[in-house]
Amino acid sequence: MDWLEEELRNALARKEPSPDFAARVHDAVRRPRTVFNIRPWLAAAASLIVMGSAGGAAWRHHQGVQAKQRVMLAVRITAAKLNQIQNHVREVNR
Amino acid sequence: MTALVRAEQAGCDFDWLVKEHQSMVFSLSYHFLHDRDAAEEVAQEVFLSLHRHMADIESPAHAAFWLRKVAAQRAIDEARRRKRRPQVALDDVAEPSVRNEPRDPILGEMLRKLVATLPETPRMVVILRYQEDLDPSEIAELLDMPVATVKSHLQRSLGMLREKLHRRGVGGDPEPGER
Numbered sequence: 001m002d003w004l005e006e007e008l009r010n011a012l013a014r015k016e017p018s019p020d021f022a023a024r025v026h027d028a029v030r031r032p033r034t035v036f037n038i039r040p041w042l043a044a045a046a047s048l049i050v051m052g053s054a055g056g057a058a059w060r061h062h063q064g065v066q067a068k069q070r071v072m073l074a075v076r077i078t079a080a081k082l083n084q085i086q087n088h089v090r091e092v093n094r
Numbered sequence: 095m096t097a098l099v100r101a102e103q104a105g106c107d108f109d110w111l112v113k114e115h116q117s118m119v120f121s122l123s124y125h126f127l128h129d130r131d132a133a134e135e136v137a138q139e140v141f142l143s144l145h146r147h148m149a150d151i152e153s154p155a156h157a158a159f160w161l162r163k164v165a166a167q168r169a170i171d172e173a174r175r176r177k178r179r180p181q182v183a184l185d186d187v188a189e190p191s192v193r194n195e196p197r198d199p200i201l202g203e204m205l206r207k208l209v210a211t212l213p214e215t216p217r218m219v220v221i222l223r224y225q226e227d228l229d230p231s232e233i234a235e236l237l238d239m240p241v242a243t244v245k246s247h248l249q250r251s252l253g254m255l256r257e258k259l260h261r262r263g264v265g266g267d268p269e270p271g272e273r
Contacts, residue, residue, distance in 0.1 A: 011205040017120035
């Protein structure tokens with residue numbers, strides 16, 4: 001083993017944690033697990049986002065369909081009026 | 095019979111395991127993260143995890159292996175989570191004011207900081223080799239990698255450390271095979 005390996009062995013020798021480390025571990029072990037479990041909340045939030053997105057998409061689709069129906073109705077009314085006017089013009093010309 | 099009672103009958107008393115292995119678990123994290131508070135947090139998590147898995151522990155030797163493996167993995171995870179690699183920039187590593195006499199504390203600190211600049215896997219390999227005195231086959235088993243990879247990491251890391259020390263005027267010329 002060369003000097004670098006010797007020095008590494010010395011530099012990386014084990015160190016002790018704080019004197020109260022073991023006591024803190026034992027306290028943590030005895031403490032009932034009251035850790036806030038974020039997973040159900042994340043799942044619920046994800047569901048809401050998905051539902052919201054899906055709902056939003058459905059609403060936008062519904063609005064699009066309605067708008068298309070209104071445009072088609074307007075086109076039909078306009079076509080009927082134009083037909084009436086065209087017929088009237090033909091009768092006048094005769 | 096509870097898991098803890100079964101484990102204690104196998105010679106694995108949790109309190110004893112904490113006392114026996116706290117310096118090993120803490121030091122693995124400390125040398126890896128170069129941050130005392132973070133190392134204590136990681137070490138505490140490792141022991142809490144051990145407490146939850148006491149039923150799986152078959153013997154004190156198995157407990158030591160389990161703790162080493164989990165401590166190494168948690169330290170690597172923590173480093174990745176913090177995205178703090180390298181923990182110590184090379185520029186922050188002070189020049190030694192005195193040469194490399196045996197047990198030179200300044201050289202020791204410089205070496206710890208240089209080790210902290212190594213990439214994650216080679217860093218853990220070096221720590222397991224020189225802190226825990228494990229041979230390459232034991233390190234390979236702990237880190238789930240081929241022995242040849244461990245040896246390669248060790249050789250390259252030593253070469254890098256030697257070269258960085260040489261640039262700072264410490265030690266002899268780097269050995270060509272380690273570059």
